[in-house]
Amino acid sequence: MSEDRIGDIGEFGLIRRITHDFIYRPELVRLGTGDDGGVYRIPEGFDEVISTDTMVEGLHFTKETMGPEDVGYHLAASNFSDMAAMGADAHGFVLSIALPNDLPVSWVESLYDGIRLCCRKYRVNLLGGDVTGSPKGIILTGTVLGMVPEGKMVPRSGAKVGDLVFVTETIGDSAAGLYALLHGMEKNWPFLVKRHRRPEPQIEKGILLRKAGAHSLNDISDGLSRELNEIALASQVEIEIEPALIPLSEETKALAAKEKVNPLSWAFNGGEDYELTGTISPESFDTIERKDGITVIGRVTGKGHGVYLKENGSRRLLEIHGYDHFVK
C-alpha cells in the first residue's frame, strides 16, 4: 500500500489532518486557528515577550539524527526556551512549515504529535500556522509568545560586578548525544541521545531565578562560550569561570573518556542544551531554597569585557566557538 504524500492531498487537505488538539491553556484564547489570525488575551499586569526560531533539515537535524516527533518536540522546546531565558512563561505558539512535495503525510502528523507533546507539557496554545512548499528539505519556523510580570523580564544586559555566574542542570549533553548519533553509538547512550533530541525548556527555573532576583539570563542554544560572552558584552562586565565547576553528566563524562574527547568542548562549543546561564548576587542566590539543578560556575569580576577561564592558578580568554550557520 503506497503512503500518502503531501502532493496527493494538497495544502488544505494537510491542514485538515494536523489541525486538532491545539489548545492547552483555554483561559487565554478568544479564537483559535482557522481564521486569518489567532486571538488571545493576557491578564493585566504582564509584559509580553516574542521570539522566533527555525530548524532546517541538514543543518539542525537530519532524518538519521531525529524522527519527526523529535523534530516537533525540539522545535517547540527551543522556542519555549527563549521565554525561559527572559524569566517569562510561554503561552502561545505559531508555526510555519515549508515542506517538499514528496514528504509523507505521516511525517507531518508525527511532527505535530511531537509539538503537541511539548505544548501540553508546558501549557502552550497553538494559535495558528502556515504551510507552504519547499524547493529542498524541510524548514520549520516557530514563533512563541510569553508573559512576564510588568517590568520584571531578565535581560542578558543586567549582570553586575560581584554576581555569581550559574548554569542549570548539566551542560554538553546535547553535543555528546549528537556525537553518539553521528558515530553509530545511539543504542549505548540513550540519555545523551534524548538530551539532544528532546531538550526541555527550563521555564520553571527561569521563573524561580527571576523571582530570586537574577540580574541576567540566557539560554544555552549556541554553546556556553557564546552565551557567556553575550552576557559579558551586553552587560559590559568581565566574567571569570572555573571550568572544574561546570556540571557534566556521568554519561557525558563516560562517553568523553571512551572517545578521548575533552567533555568541556561539548559544554563550551556544542550548543542546543537549552539550559540556562546567568548571573545573580550572592545575597539573592542565598534566598533560593531549592538549589538543586542550579550550579555556580564563576563570578562577575569587574567592569570590562570578555570571559576568562581560571584553572590551576592561570587565567585565559574563553573565545567564542559557538555554532555559526554560515561560517564553517
Added chain:
Amino acid sequence: MSEDRIGDIGEFGLIRRITHDFIYRPELVRLGTGDDGGVYRIPEGFDEVISTDTMVEGLHFTKETMGPEDVGYHLAASNFSDMAAMGADAHGFVLSIALPNDLPVSWVESLYDGIRLCCRKYRVNLLGGDVTGSPKGIILTGTVLGMVPEGKMVPRSGAKVGDLVFVTETIGDSAAGLYALLHGMEKNWPFLVKRHRRPEPQIEKGILLRKAGAHSLNDISDGLSRELNEIALASQVEIEIEPALIPLSEETKALAAKEKVNPLSWAFNGGEDYELTGTISPESFDTIERKDGITVIGRVTGKGHGVYLKENGSRRLLEIHGYDHFVK
C-alpha cells in the same frame, strides 16, 4: 570588486548589518531586538491577534519577478494584511530568514529596506528574528502581532443572511501584474506590476469596516473564489455574487482585453491582492460615510453553503480555484 556573500561575514556579522531602525511605535516597546525575546506591552481593553506567513523563492517570487526590496515589502504587507482581515491594527513583527550561503549581503540589506518601508508606513515594530542557512532558495517567515478592542475581532464565521458582500479597491491586479511580468511586458504595466510586488494591507479599511459593524472579513490572499467560499463555509451560509459588480482596474481590463483573457479569472483565482472581502448588514453599510474603495458585489442569500454567480438570469456554483502550494 567582489561583493560580500553571507558566507563571508557569517550569521552574527549579518545580524549586525541588518539590525537598525526597527522601532516605529516606541510606546509599545519595553525591550527591542538583541536579547532572547522582544518585550512589548498593549494598552488595557484590547485583545491580541497573531498570524504567520511565509514566502518561498520559486513559489511566491523569483529573482525575475521581484527585487529584494519588493520581497521585503510584500512579506510584511502579506502578514499585516491578516491583521486587517480581523479588523485589527498591526503593531509588531518578527522575521525568520533561511538563506543560501552564497547570497550577497546586499540582497539581505535591501530585503530589510523593504520590510522597514512597510513597517514605517503602518507603524509596526520589528521585535526580533532568526537567521539560518538554507539548502536551496530563500525562505522567509514573518509573524505579525495585532491588537483589536476586546471582543471586537471580525471573524470569517459571522456572515448573516441578508448581509451585503463587499470587496475593497480593485481585484485581480496582482495576478494581472504577475502575468505582465511573466510575459515580458513589465514596462508597459507599471501599476499592475506594483500591485503585484508591493501590495498594501488594508488596515484602515479593516478598522473602518469593523467599527461600522461588519459581520465577517477575510483578506484576499488566495483568490476571491477561495476567500468567499471560506466565509460561506465558516458562516454556514449561501452567498450570491454578481460578477459584473466586481471592481476591476482600467489597467487590468486593458491587459485582459489585449491578451484575450477573462479578467475575472484573475480576480477569482489569482490571489495576492491583499484586499478585503466580507459581509455587513445593509443598515450598517449605510452608516459608512466614506464608501470610496468599498464595493458591494453580492448578498448572503440564505443559510446553507456555497458561493453562486448570478449572471444573465442564471446561477452557477463558484468552485474554488485558488492557489494550492502542493497540488498543481
